[in-house]
Amino acid sequence: MDQITVDPLDRMVxxxxxxxxGYSGNAPANPYPMFEEQRARCPVMHGDLLKQHSIPSMADYMMTxxxxxxxxxxxxIHAVLMDPENWQSYIVGDGFGAAVDNMLLTAMDGEEHDHIRALLQRPFIRSEIRKLIDTLIKPVLMQEFIEELRPRGKADLLRDLALPFPIRAMYQYFGFPHDKDLLQNLASWAIQxxxxxxxxxxxxxxxIPQSMVAGQAMYDTVLPIVQAYRQRGDMRADILGHMMQVNDDGRTFSDEQIAAFIRMLLLAAGETTTRSIANMMVQLLENPDVLEEVRADRTLVPKAxxxxxxxxPTAGAVARVAAKDMEIGGxxxxxxxxxxxSIASANRDPEVYEDPDRLWLKRPMRPLLxxxxxxxMCxxxxMALAEMEVALDAMLDLPNLRFDPAFPHPQIRGLNMRGPDAVPVLWDV
Ligand code: HEM
Structure with a gap:
C-alpha cells in the first residue's frame, strides 16, 4: 500500500x-469595537475576557x-507589569509547565527569574542581534526564500515565508545543525x-497527554545536539556556544540544563514572529498608502x-496574580x-494613543506593550524585530505587491495568538 506522506510544511500550517x-473561541474576529466599548464602560472588569469567549486563559489555564x-x-496594565513583586507570574506555568519540567522563564518570579534571565540574556541583547542581520538573517531570507519566490509572482506569505523563515533563522542562531526534518519536528512539538x-x-x-509526549520528544532531540556540540569543542558566537561558556557562580551549565533551557526558548521562538509578520503584511496591504509611504522611505521600516x-499584536493578553491584597484603577x-x-485593548487606548485605530507610521510612540x-519583557x-524588519524590506522590493483577489480576504483572528490563516499575494515579475 502506498504510504501517504504529509508535507512537513503543511503539517506546520x-x-x-x-x-x-483554540485562541479564537467564539470571539469576533475583530475584537477592537468590543474592547472600546468595555474600556469606556468598565475598564477594570470582573471575570476573564478570554474564558468568556471559550478561549484558554493564562489567568487560569487549568480552569480551577x-x-x-x-x-x-x-x-x-503598565502599572501591573512594572510591579513584579506584587503581581506575580507563576500562574502562567499551569497550562503546559508540566510538559517542560516547569522550566519556563515566563512563569518564574523574583530572584530565580532574574538570576536565570541574566545568565541567558547575552546572545539576545540588541547589539549582538544587530550583528546577525548581515551574517545570518538577510542571507537566510534572500537565498532560501525570496530568490526562490520572486520569479513565481505569487505566494501565500504565511506558508511560504512567515512560518518557515523565523524558525529557520532562529534555529541557526541556536547552533543547531541545518536539517529540515529536525527543524520541522521541533517546531511542531513546540506548538503541541x-x-x-x-x-x-x-x-x-x-x-495535555500529547503535550507531555511532545515536551519529552523535544528534550530527547535537543540533548544529543547539545552533547555533540560540546564534543566538537568549537564554541561559536551562537546561543549554544554562549550557554556552554556562561559562568554561574564558578560553575558552567550541564548538558541536561542547557537542553532544558533550549526547550524553553523553543516554545516561544517561532510562531509568535510568524504571526507578527503575517499581521504586519495584512495591515500594510489593507492600507496601500502606508505601504507606499514605507516603500518610498525605507528608514520607516522599523516604525512600520x-x-x-x-x-x-499577536500576544493579545498576558496574566499575573496578586501576591497580596492590592488595588488597581480604584x-x-x-x-x-x-x-x-488585555494588551490588544491597551494598544488602542485613546488616553495614550491619538486616533488609535489608524495605522500611522509617524505617531508619537509610547513604550510598546x-x-x-x-x-x-520578551x-x-x-531577534523578532530584526527578522521582521529584514522580511518587510525584502517584501517591499516585490513590485506592485497586493492581495491575490482569487482568494478570500485574509482575516486576522483570535483574542490571543492573533493571526490570519493565509496571506495570498501577487506581485509583478
Ligand atoms: C514577534 C515575536 C514575539 C512576540 C510578540 C513575543 C511576545 C512576548 C511577550 C508578550 C512576552 C511577555 C510575557 C509575560 O510578560 O508574561 C514574552 C516573553 C518571552 N519571550 Fe517572546 N515574543 C516574541 C518572540 C520571541 C522569540 C523569538 C523568543 C526566543 C528566543 C522569545 C522568547 C521569550 C521568552 C523566553 C520570554 C520570557 C521572558 C521572561 O519571562 O523573562 N520570544 N514574549
Missing amino acids: SDYTLVTN GRPTITLLRYKD VVAAPQTDPAVAAIT VIETMRRD NAVAKGTAVLL SFGFGPH IGMH
Whole structure:
C-alpha cells in the first residue's frame, strides 16, 4: 500500500491553524469595537475576557475557578507589569509547565527569574542581534526564500515565508545543525506543547497527554545536539556556544540544563514572529498608502514593524496574580486573584494613543506593550524585530505587491495568538 506522506510544511500550517482556532473561541474576529466599548464602560472588569469567549486563559489555564479580573486600560496594565513583586507570574506555568519540567522563564518570579534571565540574556541583547542581520538573517531570507519566490509572482506569505523563515533563522542562531526534518519536528512539538490548555475538557484530555509526549520528544532531540556540540569543542558566537561558556557562580551549565533551557526558548521562538509578520503584511496591504509611504522611505521600516505590532499584536493578553491584597484603577483586588491584561485593548487606548485605530507610521510612540513590559519583557524581542524588519524590506522590493483577489480576504483572528490563516499575494515579475 502506498504510504501517504504529509508535507512537513503543511503539517506546520495545520498545527498553526489549530492554535488560532483554540485562541479564537467564539470571539469576533475583530475584537477592537468590543474592547472600546468595555474600556469606556468598565475598564477594570470582573471575570476573564478570554474564558468568556471559550478561549484558554493564562489567568487560569487549568480552569480551577480562580477569581479573575480583566484590565483594559494602558495605564493599569503598565502599572501591573512594572510591579513584579506584587503581581506575580507563576500562574502562567499551569497550562503546559508540566510538559517542560516547569522550566519556563515566563512563569518564574523574583530572584530565580532574574538570576536565570541574566545568565541567558547575552546572545539576545540588541547589539549582538544587530550583528546577525548581515551574517545570518538577510542571507537566510534572500537565498532560501525570496530568490526562490520572486520569479513565481505569487505566494501565500504565511506558508511560504512567515512560518518557515523565523524558525529557520532562529534555529541557526541556536547552533543547531541545518536539517529540515529536525527543524520541522521541533517546531511542531513546540506548538503541541503550547496547545495543551483547552477550555473543552474532552479536547484537553487529548492535548495535555500529547503535550507531555511532545515536551519529552523535544528534550530527547535537543540533548544529543547539545552533547555533540560540546564534543566538537568549537564554541561559536551562537546561543549554544554562549550557554556552554556562561559562568554561574564558578560553575558552567550541564548538558541536561542547557537542553532544558533550549526547550524553553523553543516554545516561544517561532510562531509568535510568524504571526507578527503575517499581521504586519495584512495591515500594510489593507492600507496601500502606508505601504507606499514605507516603500518610498525605507528608514520607516522599523516604525512600520512597531506600529503594526501596536495596532494588531499577536500576544493579545498576558496574566499575573496578586501576591497580596492590592488595588488597581480604584478597585480592591484580593490576594490570589488573577489579572488578565488585555494588551490588544491597551494598544488602542485613546488616553495614550491619538486616533488609535489608524495605522500611522509617524505617531508619537509610547513604550510598546506587545512584547510585554518590565522584567519579563520578551527576551527574543530584538531577534523578532530584526527578522521582521529584514522580511518587510525584502517584501517591499516585490513590485506592485497586493492581495491575490482569487482568494478570500485574509482575516486576522483570535483574542490571543492573533493571526490570519493565509496571506495570498501577487506581485509583478
Ligand atoms: C514577534 C515575536 C514575539 C512576540 C510578540 C513575543 C511576545 C512576548 C511577550 C508578550 C512576552 C511577555 C510575557 C509575560 O510578560 O508574561 C514574552 C516573553 C518571552 N519571550 Fe517572546 N515574543 C516574541 C518572540 C520571541 C522569540 C523569538 C523568543 C526566543 C528566543 C522569545 C522568547 C521569550 C521568552 C523566553 C520570554 C520570557 C521572558 C521572561 O519571562 O523573562 N520570544 N514574549
